[in-house]
Amino acid sequence: MFLLISTAIVIAVSTADLFLSPHKNEWSVKRTSPRETERYQGEQLSITVTNHSAFSMHVRFVDDLPRSFQPSYPNNIFIPKQRAATIEYQVWPQVRGKYSINYLYIRYTSMIGLWEKQVTISQPDTIKVIPNLSETKRYLASAQTYLLHEGLKIRKMKSGTGEFSKVRNYVVGDDPRKINWRQSAKFQEIMTNEFEPEHGKHITICIDCGRMMGVELEEGNRLEKSVEAAITLAAAALDNGDYVAVVVFSKEIQAVAPAGKGLQHLDTILQTIYAVQVDAQESNYPLAIQYAQTLQQKRSMIVLFSDVATFVHEDHHLFYMKQLRKRHLFLMLGIEDRLLQKTISQTPETTAIAMRKSIAQKQYLYQKQVMTKWEKHGLPMLEAPADQLAVTAVSHYIQTLNRGLL
Incomplete structure (x- = not known):
């Protein structure tokens, strides 16, 4: 009887609770x-x-x-x-x-x-x-502070080159030939002219998303870091008043953002390349370079984010890159191999470690030799750690403008 009564009470309370929900x-x-x-x-x-x-x-x-x-x-x-x-x-x-x-x-x-x-x-x-835009935001907040934080600085331009920017107070170290005597007489203090790189240059960014760009890093892979660095470089060029075009490729052309000007064009680039993924096929570099030249008829600076080791071990790429160099300024950027650098820095405590270190050093020296060979043909190749790829790209771009090479 107790079980029956208890069961009835539980059923009644449960039913009431069900209807009260x-x-x-x-x-x-x-x-x-x-x-x-x-x-x-x-x-x-x-x-x-x-x-x-x-x-x-x-x-x-x-x-x-x-x-x-x-x-x-x-x-x-x-x-x-x-x-x-x-x-x-x-x-x-x-x-x-x-x-x-x-x-x-x-x-x-x-x-x-x-x-x-x-x-x-x-x-x-x-x-x-x-993509993560923290590097881009840091650059747009203060370009000089961004580069100085990484141990680099914007160099001064050659005297008398570039576009006139403004008149400012003369400081020790300025070129006396740039003193503005008219303004100096007006303000009763020495004033000097300041120049800046010419605006309206053309920058073409090529991003490789082939098989080798899928190598995993501590955060993401090579393609992730390359995309973030490319966006930071595009922001720097657009903020400087230049035209920027972006080509993403693997075996085929994956995405294209035509040349545009102004920071509003950065959103167009983002919407074009934000979803690109690594393709499990080998990259077709001749197709990408030919397409980039077709996209940009004027002389431009072509920046290629790819794997440097691919060009080191395949010399046939040098032929069509030399043809590209006749019309455009070329730069290749890659992410350095952390495992190779770690092996080189090891202390040879055992025979096995010494053998691995010697092989790593031999591979590193061979890679530097090939990179020097490419640079002699006017095709510089740079490697940087993953966290410094963006600042390396922006620094080289600014130095190229300041030296009047583009």
């Missing part, structure tokens, strides 16, 4: 998400739950996010009756691309908590994960 038609949910977010940057999303029923409830949910997103969900959120509550949560996207988020999976408990219901709500949305 909100019905799925008595509340609504709306997600708020940004259109774009940067890779590796935490982004805040939110959902607004509106409870129209006469009963309160506790809510927990999971969003229909891709696996490359790392979310942090709150748990057991209380929603009062006849009220609306906004629930915020953080996500950290790891991979670039365009992603669709279609559903929200929500569980809510009844008043006493004996029942928990699950509802799948359709909330179609789209989020674009663009």
Whole structure:
């Protein structure tokens, strides 16, 4: 009898608790998400739950996010009756691309908590994960500070070259030939003319997304760092008033952003290349270079982000690169091999370590010899650590303009 009575009471309370929970038609949910977010940057999303029923409830949910997103969900959120509550949560996207988020999976408990219901709500949305722009923002905030932080500086131009910029006070070290005597007489102090590189130059950025660009680094792969460095270089050129075009290629041409001017063109470049991925095929360099020359008829500076080792071990690329050098200024940038550098810096404590170090040194010296050979033909090749690739590209671009080579 006791078991029967206890069971009846539990069933009665459970049934009452079930009817005292909100019905799925008595509340609504709306997600708020940004259109774009940067890779590796935490982004805040939110959902607004509106409870129209006469009963309160506790809510927990999971969003229909891709696996490359790392979310942090709150748990057991209380929603009062006849009220609306906004629930915020953080996500950290790891991979670039365009992603669709279609559903929200929500569980809510009844008043006493004996029942928990699950509802799948359709909330179609789209989020674009663009490359990380931290290096670009640092450059646009202060170009000189950005380069000095990396141990580099913008060099002075040759005397009398470039476009007139402004008149400023004379300081020790300025060229006396650039003193503006008219303004000096007017202000009763020595004034000098300042020049800056000419604007309106053409820069063509080629990004290799072939098989060798998929080598993994500590953060991302070679293609990720190359894309971020290319965007920083494009921002520097656009901020200087130059025209910038971008070509992404592997075996075929993957994406093209035609030449444009002004910082608003940076968004066009971002929307063109933000979703490019590594292709598992060998890169077709002749096709890419020929397409870049077709895209840009005027003399320009062509910057190629690729794997230097590919050119070191394949000499046939030198032929069509020499043809390119007759009309354009060429520069190739790659990411140095951290494993090779680590092996070279080891202390030869054992015979095995000494053998590995000697082979690594031999490979490094051979690579430097080939790079010197290319540079003698007017085709410089530079390698930089992954975290310094962007500043190396921007520094070389500024030095090229200051020396009047373009």
